[in-house]
Amino acid sequence: MSKNLVAYFSATGITKGVAENLAKAANADLYEIKPLVPYSEADLNWMDKTARSTIEMKDRNSRPEIVDDKLSVDKYDTIYLGFPIWWYYAPTIINTFLEKHDFSNKKIILFATSGGSRFGGAVINLKNSVSETTEIIEGEIFNEHPTVEDLKDWLKLAVKQ
Secondary structure, eight states: OOOEEEEEOOSSSHHHHHHHHHHHHHTOEEEEOOBSSOOOTGGGOTTOTTSHHHHHHHOTTOOOOBOOOOOOOTTOSEEEEEEEOBTTBOOHHHHHHHHHSOOTTOEEEEEEEOSSOOOTTHHHHHHTTSOTTOEEEEEEEESSOOOHHHHHHHHHHHTTO
16 A cells, blocks of 8 residues: 655645645645744745745745755655746745655655636646656645645546546
8 A cells, every 4th residue: 555645845734735735635644844934924925036936936046055954755656746836936945845855766746825817837847856767747726715625636647647
């Protein structure tokens, strides 16, 4: 039996809610990707060109540090990886997470939250942070707050990809 992990980064709590429901729906372990320096409200002000999130997203090589809590991905076959969409990409903290662990021969299914943006360049950008044997699948953007039952239905489609 394969073991699943739902890993997520949530800046404001919206992605966290989806991740928690997804972990229940998938009977998966739940892991929060935590920035070493938490994001403040000012850091997330995308209208401010000097805000931390804006600066990080302008520099695709930016790698915000994450809390090191000794996660071992060895026991997982499928990882559902969630994040808010920032400027049509995953926040660069997701690259930090991917580069910190060995996802060789794993399947990563993305899910994201957004007020209306799509994945844009997220998949291509994230593939640069994993080995060639890692499969990254563009999953779903959730603009609403899906229930556990909604996510069970989505999982039936997502795992077939």
